[in-house]
Amino acid sequence: MAIVSCPQCSQKISDKAAVCEHCGFVLEGQDQAQLARLRSRTKADKINKLTSQSMLAMLLFMLGIAGTFYFRDESSPDPGWQVQVSMLVMVVGFIWYLINRARIILVKKRL
Ligand SMILES: [Zn+2]
Incomplete structure (x- = not known):
């Protein structure tokens, strides 16, 4: 399990989490490239x-x-x-x- 930052709120979350526990952003089913784009934005x-x-x-x-x-x-x-x-x-x-x-x-x- 790795720690990544939430694309929406930048808090630290598990890369296995389906939903960000801080802001409720849904990570499950999102493709990695899109998440990376969102993160850099x-x-x-x-x-x-x-x-x-x-x-x-x-x-x-x-x-x-x-x-x-x-x-x-x-x-x-x-x-x-x-x-x-x-x-x-x-x-x-x-x-x-x-x-x-x-x-x-x-x-x-x-x-
Ligand atoms: Zn979040």
Whole structure:
């Protein structure tokens, strides 16, 4: 018995399973070539989604940087709330970007 990934939800299932226990996808009677096609399409969709999410994260990061400089007040020693929010947006965008890159690598590695 081998472990394969479900063509629809990408969870790990037995290659002997008739139905995916995670999403209910029917595997029995499907031909291998079609399953492989479906699997690579699911994978490509996932990578596309993650790629657009990392673009969004990058945009957030750059907005945060822009905001930090835009709202910075040289004459005052403590940063205003706008600067603090901008820095927070920058950090969240950066972390989100890293998470997305890591997830893309993981999806590419699988299968
Ligand atoms: Zn499934």
